[in-house]
Amino acid sequence: MALRGDWMYENNGGTCVAIAGIDYCVVAADTRLSVGYNILTRDHSKICSLTDKCVLASSGFQGDIRALHKNLAARHLLYQHQHNKQMSCPAMGQLLSNTLYYKRFFPYYAFNVLGGLDNEGKGCVFTYDAVGSYERVGYSAQGSGSTLIMPVLDNQLKSPSPLLLPARDAVTPLSETEAVDLVKDVFASATERDIYTGDKLEIVVINASGIKREYLELRKD
């Protein structure tokens, strides 16, 4: 499906979602890797744990995504050596934005969603475009199924615009289990209608006690 001889990108599909709660954050992504009409693997993780309190989910071109995650992990290690502490989630958010804009004229084909806990322990979600424009929000979806999922999240989470309130207060009042239930249902629905989303769902929950991982089987067709 290459458009020109010199087209250097490939879209491997997939969807990522993150929801911020009062004292937790849910980050989820499907595990299907595809190219054109083919499935390359049903079991590929799009989620990278950068710190104890910060998790990045990316969809798009997996070659660029692997490179991006590796880059950020290396930068974080340097930070830990220099500052004797882990990076906070907002700091990681800024770093990711700078990393993406650094390649403004040959971008990472990556659609990112960064989720975690901020310095006060509240859930925070940052959503990005391919060249580093970012914003702190209460929830976000990126990837091939994002257009199917965002309207549902807008309706169910209905967090007021971060322009009206400070962004850190735009978190959902839902409990952790309710948010995970919503994420599972929303992915099951997106799988029905998006051919690039499916196989398995990886759900990562970050709260004060650490990072917890959970899986849900999705439709494999």
Next chain:
Amino acid sequence: MVKMTDLPTKGGFSFDLCTRNQMLLDKGVQMPPFRKTGTTIVGLVFQDGVVLGADTRATEGPIVADKNCEKIHFMAPNIYCCGAGTAADTEAVTDMVSSQLQLHRYATGRESRVVTALTLLKSHLFSYQGHVSAALVLGGVDVTGPHLHTVYPHGSTDTLPFATMGSGSLAAMSVFESKYREGLTREEGIELVAEAICAGIFNDLGSGSNVDVCVITKGQTEYLRNYQLPNPRTYISSKGYSFVKGQTAVVVTKLVHVEAIFQLRVDEWQYRINWGLVQCLC
């Protein structure tokens, strides 16, 4: 003098709008996308007849437009046709040939033959030079025996013991090439067709949802709609969703007063008859 545009069309493709379409494309105007079925369709010949199979997903680009559409079309009581390609094209061409076959049955007084359907399809598709994007697997049983054919959008045909078409054809053909043999029984034939369609459903992103099967034998046809349903929804929220008033913010409210207008129609003829009667009586 009769202008060119006044002559009746002789059939075939009319190239009148091609210059204008090219001009629009050059200006950057996008043609609206067709809905393709992005499909897996198969057919095989067994001991007593033919078995046809199809998946049930219709896609519009990366989105599933229909999760349970019917791709096995009726041509005649003893002939069915699976269609891949543009959904409107497969539907229209099979309906058209099905009507033509029925008229032919009335004219001849005989059961339709598969080669008749084949010739009607191929000549129609050829005259449209591939612009009617219909790739078909045609199968049936008539007085001359069981037949299975593939028909391509440009109008070429093949006669085969087993066939697959659509985006999932490679996945399905890998199953057929491994497991097909001559003289399969009915149960073996159905199982093999279902396995081939499932290969397409799970390994091809353009195919999905359920398996439809159609078994045609001498004197009997069984259309097994949704023979297998291997893809149930994996999760349903037990909490459910409630949409209370006020969940969607109301930005502007505008009240428009609507007045009903009554129109009285006087029954003119009844009036005249009544007046006539009155005149007689006077």
